[in-house]
Amino acid sequence: MVQQTFEGEVLTEPVVVEREFETVDMNINIGPQHPATHGVFRMVLTVDGEIVKDAVPYIGYMHRGGEKLSENLDYRGALGYQDRTDYLAAFNSEWVYVNAVERLAGIEVPERAEYVRLILAEFNRILSHFMFMGAFGTDVGYFGTAFTWTFKERERIQDLFEAVCGDRIMYNYFRVGGLAWEPHETFVEDSHWVLDQVEVGITDVDELMTNNEVFVARCRDIGAMTADEAIAFGVTGPMLRASGVPFDLRVDEPYSIYDRFHWEIPVGERGDVYDRYLVRLEEMRQSVTILRQALDQMPTSGPIEPERMPARLRPEPGEIYMRQENPRGEYGIYMVSDGTDKPWRVKMRSPCFHNLSSLRPQVLNTYLADAVVALGSIDIVLCEVDR
Amino acid sequence: MVLSEFAGVSMPDWIDALLRIIFIVALMTIMAFALIYLERKILARFQARVGPTRTGPIGTLQSIADALKLIAKEDVRPITADRWAFELAPYMAFVPVFLVFVPMPFTETWFIRDLNLGLLFVFGVLGLNIVGVVMAAWGSDNKYALLGGVRAAAQAISYEIPMLLIIVAVVMVAAGRLAVDGDASAAGSINAIVGDQTTTPYILLQPLGFFIFIIGMLAELHRPPFDMPIAESEVVGGYFVEYSGMRWGMFFLAEYTALFLLVVLASSLFLGGWNWPFGADVGLGLQIVLTFVKTSVLIVLVIGSRALFPRLRIDQLMSFSWKVLLPFSIIQVIANGIILAYGGPDWVVGLVSFGLLVALSGLVYYIMRRKQGEGTRTVQTTPATPRVITAPEVTPVEAGGD
Numbered sequence: 001m002v003q004q005t006f007e008g009e010v011l012t013e014p015v016v017v018e019r020e021f022e023t024v025d026m027n028i029n030i031g032p033q034h035p036a037t038h039g040v041f042r043m044v045l046t047v048d049g050e051i052v053k054d055a056v057p058y059i060g061y062m063h064r065g066g067e068k069l070s071e072n073l074d075y076r077g078a079l080g081y082q083d084r085t086d087y088l089a090a091f092n093s094e095w096v097y098v099n100a101v102e103r104l105a106g107i108e109v110p111e112r113a114e115y116v117r118l119i120l121a122e123f124n125r126i127l128s129h130f131m132f133m134g135a136f137g138t139d140v141g142y143f144g145t146a147f148t149w150t151f152k153e154r155e156r157i158q159d160l161f162e163a164v165c166g167d168r169i170m171y172n173y174f175r176v177g178g179l180a181w182e183p184h185e186t187f188v189e190d191s192h193w194v195l196d197q198v199e200v201g202i203t204d205v206d207e208l209m210t211n212n213e214v215f216v217a218r219c220r221d222i223g224a225m226t227a228d229e230a231i232a233f234g235v236t237g238p239m240l241r242a243s244g245v246p247f248d249l250r251v252d253e254p255y256s257i258y259d260r261f262h263w264e265i266p267v268g269e270r271g272d273v274y275d276r277y278l279v280r281l282e283e284m285r286q287s288v289t290i291l292r293q294a295l296d297q298m299p300t301s302g303p304i305e306p307e308r309m310p311a312r313l314r315p316e317p318g319e320i321y322m323r324q325e326n327p328r329g330e331y332g333i334y335m336v337s338d339g340t341d342k343p344w345r346v347k348m349r350s351p352c353f354h355n356l357s358s359l360r361p362q363v364l365n366t367y368l369a370d371a372v373v374a375l376g377s378i379d380i381v382l383c384e385v386d387r
Numbered sequence: 388m389v390l391s392e393f394a395g396v397s398m399p400d401w402i403d404a405l406l407r408i409i410f411i412v413a414l415m416t417i418m419a420f421a422l423i424y425l426e427r428k429i430l431a432r433f434q435a436r437v438g439p440t441r442t443g444p445i446g447t448l449q450s451i452a453d454a455l456k457l458i459a460k461e462d463v464r465p466i467t468a469d470r471w472a473f474e475l476a477p478y479m480a481f482v483p484v485f486l487v488f489v490p491m492p493f494t495e496t497w498f499i500r501d502l503n504l505g506l507l508f509v510f511g512v513l514g515l516n517i518v519g520v521v522m523a524a525w526g527s528d529n530k531y532a533l534l535g536g537v538r539a540a541a542q543a544i545s546y547e548i549p550m551l552l553i554i555v556a557v558v559m560v561a562a563g564r565l566a567v568d569g570d571a572s573a574a575g576s577i578n579a580i581v582g583d584q585t586t587t588p589y590i591l592l593q594p595l596g597f598f599i600f601i602i603g604m605l606a607e608l609h610r611p612p613f614d615m616p617i618a619e620s621e622v623v624g625g626y627f628v629e630y631s632g633m634r635w636g637m638f639f640l641a642e643y644t645a646l647f648l649l650v651v652l653a654s655s656l657f658l659g660g661w662n663w664p665f666g667a668d669v670g671l672g673l674q675i676v677l678t679f680v681k682t683s684v685l686i687v688l689v690i691g692s693r694a695l696f697p698r699l700r701i702d703q704l705m706s707f708s709w710k711v712l713l714p715f716s717i718i719q720v721i722a723n724g725i726i727l728a729y730g731g732p733d734w735v736v737g738l739v740s741f742g743l744l745v746a747l748s749g750l751v752y753y754i755m756r757r758k759q760g761e762g763t764r765t766v767q768t769t770p771a772t773p774r775v776i777t778a779p780e781v782t783p784v785e786a787g788g789d
Contacts, residue, residue: 028530036620050534050701104781139620141698143611148434208695210764213755214612215697220759242766251771264768278766286768318781368534369621369700376620 025053028368032061036139036372039382043359045371052371055363057356062386070346075101075313076176078346083170085348086384088131091117091124091161092326093384094174099255100322100333101176105315112302113178114257119191119294120164120173122287126198127157128327129280129287132379133205136277139376140218146208153201156194163190176313178305188295195288195295202284210281219274223362223374226271234354237329239378242279243271249325261293273377280379312341321349328352328379352378352385407499411488419643420450426643426690433694460632465528468629472526477630477637480519483512484641484648491651492578494661494674505577506554509652510547513607516645517543520616520626523638527629535625538701539616542606545708546613550603552716553596556723557656560592560736563727577652581660585668588659592737595719595744597657599712601688604649606704608642610689612696613704646689647682654681707751715747 031042040061046054066085070078082097083090095117102109109117130150137146158168164183165173173180184190209215225235230243240247246267250258266282268275315337323332329351338344355378363371398406424439424447431438439446464473490505492498502508517540524536562574564583573579580589590597606613609625617625627638654660658681661674669677699707722739 026530028534035623106781137697141611141614141618141620141696143430143614143693145434145694148436152435212695212697214699216759216764217703217755218697218700246769248771263771265771266766266768268766275766278764282766282768316781316783318783320781367700367702369615369618369698372621 023048030372031058036375037382038135038376038380041356041375041380041382041385043371043375045363045368047368050367050369052363052366052368055360055371057359059353059356059382059385062382064387066387067346067348070097071343074341075105075315075343078343079174079176080170080172083172084383085350085387086326086328086331086352086381087169088381089124089128089327090169090171091120091174092128092324093331094171095121095256096322096324096326096331096333098174098176099324100320100335101313101315103322104318104320104335104337105176105313107177107309108306109178110303110305111257112299113304115294115298116179116183116187116304117174118256118258119291119298120161120171122291122294123157123160123191123194125287125327126284127154128379129284130154130157130201130205132280132327133209133277136373136376136379137209139372140215142208146205149201149204149208153198156197156201160190160194163187175305177309178303182304188298188300191291191295195291198284199288202281202288206281210278216274218369218373219277219377220272221270222273222366222370223377224270224272225358225362229361230271230358233358235329235358236351236354237326238279238283239271239276239329239355239358241266242268242275244269249323249330253323255322255324260297261290263289273373276377314339314341323349326351328381328384329355348387350384350387352380352382356380356385411499412485415485415488415644415647416640418647419640420454422643422647422686423450423453423639425686426693429687429690430694433691454636457633457636462632462634463629465629467528469526469528472522473629474634476519476523476526477634477641478519479522480516481637481641483515483519484645486512487648488644490577491648492581492655492660493651493678494671495578495582496671497675498578501576501578503573504575506558506575506580509577510551510554513645513648514543514547516641519641523630524626527626529629531622531624532626532628535616535618535622535628538622539609539626541701542609542613542616542704545705546603546606546712549599549708549712549716550607552713552720553593553599553603554656556716556719557589557593557596559720559723559727560589564733577655581655581662584659584662586665587733588657588662588664590657592733593657593719593740594737595715595740595747597653598744598747599716600653600657601685602712604653605689605692606708607649608646608689610646611693612699614693614698615701615704618698646686650682650685650689651678653685654678658685711747711751715743719743 025046025048028045028047029042030045031037032040037043042058042061044056044058045052064084066081070081079094079097082094086093101107130153134147134150137150138144161171162168164187165171165180167173225233225239225243227243227245230240230245235243236247244267246265248265249255251265263286266279266286268279317337317339319334319336321332321334323330330349331351332349334345334347334349335343336345359375359378362374366374427449428438428446439449442448442452464470487509489499490502490508492501520539520543521536524532524539527533557580558574561580561583565574565579570579605611609617615621617627622628627635630638660681661678663669663673663677719740722743723736726736726739
């Protein structure tokens with residue numbers, strides 16, 4: 001091909017430079033300070049346009065050495081740290097620790113104290129799941145509506161907790177062997193009243209979110225995990241049940257007095273984000289059922305701590321792994337006593353840590369917005385992940 | 388409205404023009420302030436809150452306080468930002484929105500200028516808005532802003548097309564009706580369209596058009612469920628993430644002005660604007676009231692959508708526009724053309740449009756159900772039969788050393 005330019009030069013052949021159009025994947029840093037990370041979690045997403053190609057999570061921003069701190073104090077002194085692991089379900093976290101120490105030291109807990117503990121822990125489960133509903137709603141894109149409606153109900157439960165133990169978040173109310181003090185006189189009536197309100201609140205959330213087509217479109221088939229994958233990652237709690245495994249420590253390895261109640265375990269089918277939401281919603285309803293039964297059965301009077309307690313706890317040398325069903329999954333305390341007044345080793349098995357480890361396969365090759373939703377559906381508490 | 392006639396004094400044209408500009412800027416600023424206050428109050432009611440109460444009587448001065456705070460704030464520009472793009476972007480987003488108010492009829496005689504091609508002007512100028520958004524996104528040198536800006540651009544392009552097609556359909560209907568009076572060429576003027584709706588609001592003739600217009604309006608305004616350009620949980624506010632102070636305030640002002648603008652447009656095109664719906668000839672005062680009632684209804688609709696809908700994903704948003712709205716708006720244009728060419732009566736136009744709306748809803752419902760599979764929206768439960776309590780046993784160990 002011969003071309004002649006205006007100047008008279010002759011171009012024999014147009015030069016064609018073949019080059020691929022290079023598109024560079026972009027790194028996006030989500031966190032540690034980002035509205036979607038529910039605390040100080042960081043994930044570096046490699047995105048091709050809007051598609052997530054890679055995700056690298058970083059944890060540890062909240063690491064305070066809770067395990068070591070618990071080892072440096074005596075058995076009772078470390079109680080305060082237990083609230084500060086899973087701060088959204090502080091009663092549950094306290095309960096595991098207290099139970100572990102009691103088993104280790106062979107202390108019998110009075111029945112009434114067990115009932116109060118169970119009631120408070122189940123209330124705390126509802127409280128925590130309400131928090132999930134609100135935060136998850138914000139992740140999916142509700143402009144605060146889910147948040148405010150769930151927080152309205154959370155306020156009532158927190159008011160009840162405040163009346164019982166004087167605190168709204170870090171309760172520090174359970175003691176080794178029982179409770180710190182008697183719950184207030186109208187505890188049962190107040191609880192019934194709060195339950196009535198909470199039931200309405202659960203229905204409100206249900207009506208706001210469950211059948212909202214946009215909500216369903218955003219949640220269905222996102223972050224789906226099969227039962228095998230979930231088990232392989234050590235996922236527990238609502239996430240595992242959403243994947244179709246009816247595993248609930250309250251049933252499969254019952255502790256305290258959970259054998260006295262009748263309720264049902266919600267089990268999802270697909271293990272996607274929507275199933276996780278539904279499982280949590282149903283769990284709240286089931287918690288209300290348990291609470292109603294417990295409030296009816298609860299002895300009106302009786303001791304709340306053993307008659308005799310040693311002034312200084314020195315359990316026999318031994319080890320124990322106590323695990324319970326926290327709102328987020330299996331929360332375990334592994335404790336080794338060497339016969340002194342301090343535990344030789346305290347290991348906390350955090351459900352969020354294991355649940356969070358399953359994040360990467362869930363977000364790969366999805367949209368950026370789905371990654372945020374999948375992260376939200378895990379319901380992480382970073383204080384518990386990092387301890 | 389010619390101000391000189393209105394005020395009863397004669398004045399040179401340039402003063403007249405100046406007065407109009409001042410009038411429009413003042414009106415729009417006041418409207419934006421009022422809308423911000425209204426949105427906060429209405430949203431608060433949706434969200435079981437009370438909203439602002441402390442600034443002025445029942446919080447009415449909240450917007451003023453916000454504006455004063457914004458003006459007093461330091462204007463931060465990131466050191467790596469593209470200076471000119473960054474600093475010009477707010478104006479580029481802001482000016483077109485104000486310009487668009489020229490042909491908006493608030494009453495039969497109250498508008499800045501009744502443009503013959505008013506609708507074309509509105510969409511032509513409003514489309515420039517996105518330039519400012521993209522400039523802000525690119526100039527900020529921020530990845531979140533870039534993502535948000537690209538999302539905004541993609542969304543604006545996708546939703547303006549069905550919206551414009553539906554406007555074409557509306558203009559066709561209007562031209563057909565105005566041709567009876569012998570003046571079909573006036574159908575591009577918004578005021579002429581409003582004037583034609585004395586007995587029949589166009590929502591009855593073009594229900595599909597109203598639906599698509601509202602959807603497109605929500606997308607244009609970045610309102611839920613189409614707010615992914617400014618999605619806080621994903622891109623941390625989107626294209627104006629690096630802005631602060633009054634520059635951010637200008638984006639905000641542009642957004643609320645555009646809300647008012649599009650709501651007035653929707654009420655003019657579909658709800659009959661300043662008309663009393665039953666054909667009575669009403670005076671100036673009642674016309675203002677009617678405009679405000681109709682716009683208020685739409686504003687509450689828009690604000691309610693913010694409270695009640697989560698956010699769609701970008702691909703869902705795109706496919707909804709290109710695969711559902713666009714084909715249906717094309718079908719609507721063709722259907723209108725055929726019916727009007729054969730001189731079909733109004734009720735046929737309305738019925739066909741309503742049929743299309745039903746078909747659209749049915750299609751969306753069917754697609755969503757098929758996509759979500761057969762799965763129900765409830766979970767199965769298995770009865771919990773707790774085993775006998777078996778406490779984990781304490782295993783005695785040798786006391787460990789270090």
